[in-house]
Amino acid sequence: MAVGQGPTGPLLPVDGVSIGVCCAGIKKPNRRDLVVFQFVPGTRVAGVFTTNAFCAAPVQVAREHMSQAETRFWVVNTGNANAGTGARGLADARETCARLAALKGLEPEQALPFSTGVIGEYLPMETIANGLPNAIAALHPDNWEEAAHGILTTDTRPKGCSRQFEYQGETITVTGIAKGSGMIKPNMATMLAYVTTNASVAQPVLQELLKTANEGSFNRITVDSDTSTNDACMLAATGKTGLPEIDSTDSELYRHLLKTVSEVMLELAQAVVRDGEGATKFVEVAVDKAGSTEEALAVAYTIAHSPLVKTALTASDVNWGRILAAVGRSGLDNLDVDKIDIWLDDVQIVAGGERxxxxxxxxxSAVVSQEELTIRVILNRGNVSDQVWTTDLSHEYIRINAEYRT
Amino acid sequence: MAVGQGPTGPLLPVDGVSIGVCCAGIKKPNRRDLVVFQFVPGTRVAGVFTTNAFCAAPVQVAREHMSQAETRFWVVNTGNANAGTGARGLADARETCARLAALKGLEPEQALPFSTGVIGEYLPMETIANGLPNAIAALHPDNWEEAAHGILTTDTRPKGCSRQFEYQGETITVTGIAKGSGMIKPNMATMLAYVTTNASVAQPVLQELLKTANEGSFNRITVDSDTSTNDACMLAATGKTGLPEIDSTDSELYRHLLKTVSEVMLELAQAVVRDGEGATKFVEVAVDKAGSTEEALAVAYTIAHSPLVKTALTASDVNWGRILAAVGRSGLDNLDVDKIDIWLDDVQIVAGGERxxxxxxxxxSAVVSQEELTIRVILNRGNVSDQVWTTDLSHEYIRINAEYRT
Structure with a gap:
């Protein structure tokens, strides 16, 4: 049921990154479910994580390990989120790192763990421990497609993106993959995205770059308003070009890299929406002439989360009253409804608060019958524009979520 | 698809109230779609209305007329919400009142208009004008059942409730009806409820009573988080008993009346949820030991609006991780997840933040397989309890809302 384009072009290897994937059998046999990323020494790593107060054990351990040692591994399992698992969950996440590190003679803190799947069940530790040597044995720079498959759960297709640019005779590559399909209303990052580059970037600058790129991509998408307990978006820079380290956000190379990472992350984020559970439409909800970013996003998300707007989209029914009602309940102070215009692509449906x-x-109808469209609300109360991307709400969403686990 | 009990017992007439219903043919022929309530002189009227900034024309006119004259009529049409209709919509709502008043030699401001149905289309004024004499001709005190049918739209059954109590030898009757099935997340009042009593109550006291009763009933329900543009909950007191007027909230009779009106409104509000679009479950979401009412409601509504929780309920699947994830993203400051307990009826599913x-x-599974259940979250950070009532999210909800209008 995914909408529009899939992953574009081949996924290019990034110098300094190797990936190993195996079928550990965590939830089902013969399914790629364990992915290990290995980085060369000197790699810098940044991460943004879920703001859900119930953040999963691996998120807590990843944050902790990042601050304690130089990261050399990311280890990702599907089939089990290791969330809501208390002290035992934390111990399991640490144990996963320790088992992996032991295979390579490293410290446990040099591995960051990530999990996705059902919440509230303990990790099958022996299954994971048995899989790790197989994943390590498979390590290879060309395994991005394998990894893009290996991190999926209810997704219907892999999501990946590569971009390159030249700078002073060197080629900078940015390659990333993501997974996510339901429980998608990221707040910091969506459920699992891994982006890497061969650029050399100081850690604080890398963290700032990730935060900025994330704000315009994963923090602007929603499928069902449910922020996951396991969201993580990671960025690694291996520093394998001959260029000097980027140690400030005030440099030309920083701006080039930010632009390219942002493009990759936006494509990944939109790919998550396109593959949203039951999605039959890919919809941009844009708000123009708002008084602030907060206002623009409040209106955009109220529309994007409205079950009535989403079901009208499923039916290819304009039903613009539902859009208007959503704007009206979005909580803006002193909203002057007589100033509001609404467009579907290039068709104006509301002028001055009425038809x-x-x-x-x-x-x-011609616009909403399309697979992709933009709902644009013009508030006429300021100069700020912003937008989010979302899907419709179809029978298939209900089917997937009423049947998952059963 | 409605859940559990329907309207209970006969709807008792209220001295001083007559009701006329007719099939005006507003949207479809031979469907009751125009309802007129007539009150004796001296009747006091209170109302609470939608907080949606796009409030419909009739809501604006009803508010205006209430402040200008003694109300003698409520006039309700279905099939058209007269919302998003700008200046013409306001003129149409006023014209409806004027036509009705002219038939009885009254002023237009003595009638309050209400509309429900599709947003964004103009009222068919001639159809309504032609129907009004028929509704007037049908006026009778025993038409409550007819009225309960006459205000429905996507509802699958009428909703009404009567209660009586004795006070100093007099019988006080409270009878009300309501409609509403989708676009239900009232904020002040849900889509159309009409409650009347033969008690005698000063207007400011009646307004206070309505506000209090509404807070515990219609302001505690949600079907789909979509606050309507037309919500209105009205309360009329005809003063036809021999008792003196209630002129203060500090009286025994006030407390009796508040209790009874609250019971009637809670039953009506819950009836709206039971008949929620596509509902297969009736669910109370209770939050205990919260730091404040705001906290309790933030958690309760986040759970009640979560598409993932709602679809799990449809499947009779506990999937308690989804409940836990909803609590975690409900926005409470410094939420200590290790203190949280969650129960399904009398089965504890989460203790101290984990299974x-x-x-x-x-x-x-035994609990969630029931048609009615309570999800109880114990935050252990204060002493405030509150609760909301909601439904699941089923295929039928999608079918209804993807097909409405088409």
Whole structure:
């Protein structure tokens, strides 16, 4: 049921990154479910994580390990989120890192753990421990496609993106993969994205770069308003080019790299929405002339989360009253409804708070019948624009989520 | 698909109230779609209305007329919400009142208009004008059942409730009806409820009574988080008993009346949830030991609106991780997840933020397989309890809302 384009082009290897994937049998046999990323010494790593107060054990351990040692591994399992698992969950996440590190003669803190799947069940530790040597044995720079498959759960297709640019005779590569399909309303990052580059970037600068790129990508998407307990978006820079380290956000190379990482992350984030559970439409909800970013996002997310707007989209029914009602309940102070215009692509449906004079059902229906469209709300109370990306709400969403686990 | 009990017992007439219903043909022929309530002189009226900034024309006119004259009529049409209709919508709502008043030699401001149905289309004024004499001709005190049918839209059954109590030898009657099934997350009042009593109550006291009763009933329910543009909950007191007027909230009779009106409104509000679009479950979400009412409601509504919790309920699947994840993203400051307990009826599923020791899937499944259940979250950070009522999210919800209008 995914909408529009899949992953674009081949996923290019990044100098300094090797990936190993195996079928450990965590939830089902013969399914790629354990992925290990290995980085060369000197690699810098940044991460943004879920803001859900119930953050999963691996998120807590990843944060902790990042601050304690130079990261050499990311280890990702699917089939089990290791969330809501208390002290035992923390011990299991640490044990996963320790088992992996022991295989390579490193410290446990040099590995960061990530888990995705069902919440509230303990990790099958022996299964994971038995899989790790197989994943290590498979380590290879060209395994990005394998990894993109290995991190999926209810996703219907892998999500990956590569971009390159030249700078002073050197080629900078940015390659990333992501997974996510339901429980998607990231707040800091969506459920598992891994982006790497061969650029050389000081850690605080890398963290700032990730935060900025994340704000415009994973923090602007929603499928079902449910922020996951396991969201993590990671960025690694291996420093394998001949260029000097980027040690400030005020440099030309920083701006080039930020632009490219942002493009990769936006493509990954939109790929998550396109593969949103039951998605039959890919919808941009744009808000123009808002008084602030907060206002723009409040309106955009109220529309994007409205079950009535989402079901109307499923039916390719304009039903613009539902959009208007969502704007009206989005909580803006002193909202002057008589100033509001609403467009579907290039068709104006609302002018000054009521049906636009020249509007016809036919013109509106033609837009909402498309697989991709933009709902644009013009508030006329400021100069800020922002947008989020979302899906419709279909029978398939219900089927997937009423049947998952059963 | 409605859940559990329907309207209970006969709807008792209220001295001083007559009701006329007709099939005006607003949207479809031969469907009751126009309802007129007539009150005796001296009746006091209170109302609470939607907080949606896009409030419909009739809501604006009803508020205005209430402040200008003694109300003698409520006039309700279905099939058209007269919302998002700008200046013409306001003129149409006023015209409806004027036509009705002219038939009885009254002023237009003595009628309050209400509309429910599709947003964004103009009222068919001639159809309504032609129907009004028929509704007037049908006026009778025993038409409550007819009225309960006449205000419905996507509802699958009428909703009404009567209660009586004795006070100093007089019988006080409270009878109310309501409609609402989708676009239900009232904020002040849900889509159309009409409650009347023969008690005698000063207007400011009546307004206070309505606000209090509403807070515990219609302001505690949600079907789909979509606050309507047309919500209105009205209370009329005809003063036809021999008792003196209640002119203070500090009286025994006030407390009796508040209790009875609250009971009637809670039953009506719960009836709206039971008949929620596509509902297969009736769910109380209770939060105990919160730091404040705001905290309790933030947690309760985050759970009640979570598409993942709602779809798990549809599947009779406990999937308690989804409940826990919803608590975690509900925005409470410094939430200590290790203190949280969660129960399904009398089965504890989470203790101290993780799976309760004695919990079994069988015990949890037995509870969620029921048509009615309570999800109880104990935050252990204060002494405030509150609760909301909601439904699951089923295929039928999608079918109804993807097909409405098409």
């Amino acid at each position: 636009a004079p020249g509007y016809t059902e036919e013109a509106g | 309760a020791p004695g919990y079994t899937e069988e015990a949890g």
